[in-house]
Amino acid sequence: MEPVQAFDVIIIGGSNAGLSAAMALGRSLRQVLIIDSGEPCNRQTPHSHNFLTHDGSAPAEIAAIGLQQVLAYPTVQLLQGLVTTAAKHDNGFIVTTAAGGQYTAGKLLLATGMKDIMPDIPGFAACWGxxxxxxxxxxxxxxxxxxxxxxxxxxxxxxFCKLIRHWTPQLTLFTNGPSTLGAEQTAQLTAWDIRITASPVTGIVHEKGYLQHLVQENGSTPALTALYARPALQQREVVLQLGCGLNEHGFITVNDFQETTIPGVYAAGDNTTMFRAVSIAVAAGTKAGAIINKVLIDAAD
Known part of the structure; x- marks a missing residue:
């Protein structure tokens, strides 16, 4: 086993929120370790949007540029690995990786994102993002x-229909089984010319992730360019292991300073909010990094 290495802050997750926090901390002269497993939720997405100066760029390209810039700060290190345990240790925390490495820090930042639980529909996962x-x-x-x-x-x-109809008039709702819409809701969707079909979706036919048509249990094969869906989300195991409080939607509860219900543990990015966007993750990471640095300064006085 590697000897225990000590840092001011350990960041679990090296995507947009984690890298942004690491930059703020690196510029604050903090000893920082980023531990990243290399599986961001947007790894299949070909283009990212609504991020000024990067509109249309590939998420992997944005992350690569960010990592290069972050690692230019000599007090920031990156470890490719999977965190298996994180726990209170002395006046801080100890983190262990699958490779057996152990690392300590006064503060933890969880930038772990969320795990998408894909429905059991062939083709869905390949088209996701x-x-x-x-x-x-x-x-x-x-x-x-x-x-x-x-x-x-x-x-x-x-x-969802009310929202998406702003972008296209050619809209079909697939309830994937008997509809649970209310009578008034059904009437309103009909008035908006949104077709409702209840036959379960049994497959998605696609070309390299680009949807061609669905396959339904009743034999229908509606042609589509896109399908909107919101799979179930799951927190990473380390979040549950630490005992961080979650809100009614399953996101980590944080205060205005990005601190979780566990003192000394902070969180930023998709694991804290339903607004899953690069720009929002970057902003939250910057905020968390600056706050953690201020907390460390105050503790040293």
Whole structure:
């Protein structure tokens, strides 16, 4: 086993929020270790949008530039690895990786993102982030006015349809089984010329992640350019292990200073908010890094 190495801050997760926090901390002369497993949730997404100066860039390209800039600060290190445990230790925390390395720090920042739990529909995972989409602000412009589907049911389906119809009039709601929409909701969707189909979706036919058509249990094969869906989300194991409080939507509860319910543990990025966007993650990371540095300064006085 490697000897224990000590840092001011350990950041678990090296995507946008983690890198942004590391930059703020590196510029604050802090000894920082970023531990990253190399599996960001947007790894399949070909283009990122709504991020000034990077609109249309590949997420991997944005992250690569960010990493290069962050590692230019000599007090910041990157470790490629998977964190298996994180726990309170003396006046700080100890983190262990799958490779057996152990590292300590006074503060922890969880920039772990969220794990998407894909539905058991062949083709869904391969299209995720490419033509099966979660956010019209990220991707709606590129598929505007195109034949589009929404995979949802009940209240969420109604609100999703209300939102997406702004980008395209060619909209079909796939409830993937009996509809749980209310009578008024159904009437309103009909008035908006949104077709509702209840036959379960049994497959997605695509070309390298670009949707061609769906396959339904009743034999229908509706052609679509895009399908909006919101798979279930799951926190990473280390978040649950630390015992961080979660809100009613399953996101980490943080205060205005990005601190979790565990003193000394901070969180930023997708694991704290339903707004999954590069720009929002970057902003949260910068804020968390600056706050952690101020807390360390105050503690040293």
């Amino acid at each position: 490419i033509s099966v989409l979660h956010c019209p602000y990220c991707h709606g412009y590129e598929v505007r006015n195109q034949p589009t589907g929404i995979l949802a049911n009940g209240d969420m389906a109604f609100e």
